[in-house]
Amino acid sequence: MPAQAPETWLSRIRPKAPGPVPTATLWCVLATALLSALLLGDGLGLNLLVVAIPATLAAYVAARAAGRRIRPWSLVWGIGGFALLAVPALRDAGWPTFLALVTALGLGSLALHGSREWRGILLGPLGLFESLGPGLAWGWRGLRERADGPRGRLGPALRTTAVAVGLLVVFGALFAGADAAFADLLGSLMPDLDSVADGPWHFLLFLIGLLGALAAAHTAAAPLRWDLLRARPGRPRGRVEWALPLIVLNLLFAAFNAVQLAVLFGGYGKVLSETGLSYAQYARQGFWQLLWATVLTLVVIGLALRWAPRGGARDRTLVRAVLGTLCLLTLIVVASALRRMDLYVDAYGLTRLRISVAAMELWLGVVIVLIMAAGVLGARRLPLPRAVAVSAAAGVLAFGLLSPDALVAERNVQRYERTGKIDVGYLDGLSADAVPALDRLPEPLRSCALKDIDDTLKERAAPWYATSRGERRARELLARHGVSTTGYQCVPERNGIQDEYTEYDPYDPYGP
Structure with a gap:
């Protein structure tokens, strides 16, 4: 054998x-x-x-x-x-x-x-x-x-089709050469x-x-x-060996969050006066660090579950208490990061990258909540892998349906109405989804912001099944109100319209 x-x-x-x-x-x-x-x-x-x-x-x-x-x-x-x-x-x-x-x-x-x-x-x-x-x-x-x-019929069908096409090509060419009217008829039928x-x-x-x-x-x-495919389970650790590093980490998170809560309830004025920072500088400081702290916390939780003690009910209570505390403290970190981003957007406007990283931070917070719920309800009542996949898909769907380009334009227009500041050089690179919000700007800002979008739509000719609802709505608004830059130049001087950002880095969520 x-x-x-x-x-x-x-x-x-x-x-x-x-x-x-x-x-x-x-x-x-x-x-x-x-x-x-x-x-x-x-x-x-x-x-x-x-x-x-x-x-x-x-x-x-x-x-x-x-x-x-x-x-x-x-x-x-x-x-x-x-x-x-x-x-x-x-x-x-x-x-x-x-x-x-x-x-x-x-x-x-x-x-x-x-x-x-x-x-x-x-x-x-x-x-x-x-x-x-x-x-x-x-x-x-x-x-x-x-x-x-x-009972196969495919072979005869293919052979019959090939013979018919050959006869049509040969005799069609002969008849087209014999009569001009027939040649015109064939020409109208050919691609x-x-x-x-x-x-x-x-x-x-x-x-x-x-x-x-x-x-x-x-x-x-x-x-x-x-x-x-089964992964080899991690070797359970002793209670002190497993819990002590996590308790120390919880204390560090608690100290950081105490400062954040003091700022939240005591007001930013005291903290800013002590640090000498502006609102925008304070908001800018540390968002990426907080985002990575959230990601690394999820990694720590996964490794901790792999090596958690599994001796009985007391071990399960210890694991839930320590990791549950870490999750709660991480949620405060998530809220702090989102609050910092909101402050910075108020100061400098919303961009695609800023809304993307804020959405990612928000989804990480949802994942942490799901981990806590799975710890309370159990894996059978709440399958965590499927729940995380559903949350990711729902987040992407909501992100698309809410139209981030429209949100970026809307937030920047509202900021202009409040402060008189706007970055037209950034907004004119948005998609047609931004047209309804940008259409509210006064001239010449409106035409400067819509000129590139209008030119792109005029060059694009797609049938109805390849055209989005956002594009159709933008075409209706642009056709109704028009776009004209006659008499002034939008770039680089913009005829007195000053861009807020002199140097814009698309990979920096804070810019400039």
Whole structure:
């Protein structure tokens, strides 16, 4: 008997080869590829949802043929993925769209794999990419079986189509040369040169849709079992060895938070008078440090849980008390960081990066709350990996639907109405989502802020399915009120309009 190959982690999680590909799956894959080639070349919008429908049906049919049932969590991930795909149809800004698409891919992998542990949630998207090659081979085998089988009709259909096309080309060319009117008729039916030039791009989109749908269907029929990967548990430590470093850390957090609470309830005036800092300088000082402190605290909690004592009820009480205190103190750090950012935004305005890092800090606070809830309720009543994944997806969806570019413009316009200060040089680089807020500015600030957006929209011509709601609304406002910079120059002098930021670093959340 030949010796069996040693089991590896990949062979342990890899399932058996799926059965024959269902015919309905092949038709749905073909529909996905054709819709990708026809709709996605003009931009992103409602067309993403249209393309996702047949791809989802292909995966559903393949899963049912493999004997898999739809579970409640699969519906949660699937509905969440479709909701995220609606962001490009509503918002014009590219960066929330990118976040939404990446998150939708992650939720799609969870719907297909059905993972519940950290490893499956984090590594699930790799299973989709791993299915690209096997999925293509699986689909090709299905086509050959249907073409070569006793009842196969695909082969004769392809041969008949090829002969018909050849006859049309040959005799059509002869008739076109014989009659000018017939040649004009054929010319009106043939694609124009622009369409021919875009042929490689549409063919690439066809391949992407084909491979993506086949990979999703193959994963649904034979998903990688990520949850079979088991991490070796950490060695439990003694109570004093485990708890003493964390208690010291809690004391440090408590001392820092005492200062923050004194500032909050005692007012900033006393602290600023003692330190000699302005509001903006005080707010600017330490936000990144507080953000990293929050991230590192989550790492510390994860390692502490790995090496926590597990001797009985007294050990569980100790772990919950120490880590619960650390979580509560970390929430005060999160609130302090957000308050600092709010002060700085009041002083210098809101930017894309500032709203992004503030949203990240807020989500980290939600994760800490979920950790506390899981410690109280238990892992069975609150599965922490899934809860964190849901919170991340909900955060990205809310971030996209709230339109960060519109919030940036709205906050800066409100600040201008209050202080008379505005950075037009930054605002004119926002997307069409910012137009409703910028449209309220007085001239010439309004036209300076909207000029680049207006020029971009005039150069862009996309069909309805590749146009967002934010872009359509912006076009209506710009067409109604117009944009004119005649008689003054917006850059670099702006005809007396002084930019607040002389040097803007897009990677610095505080600038300038």
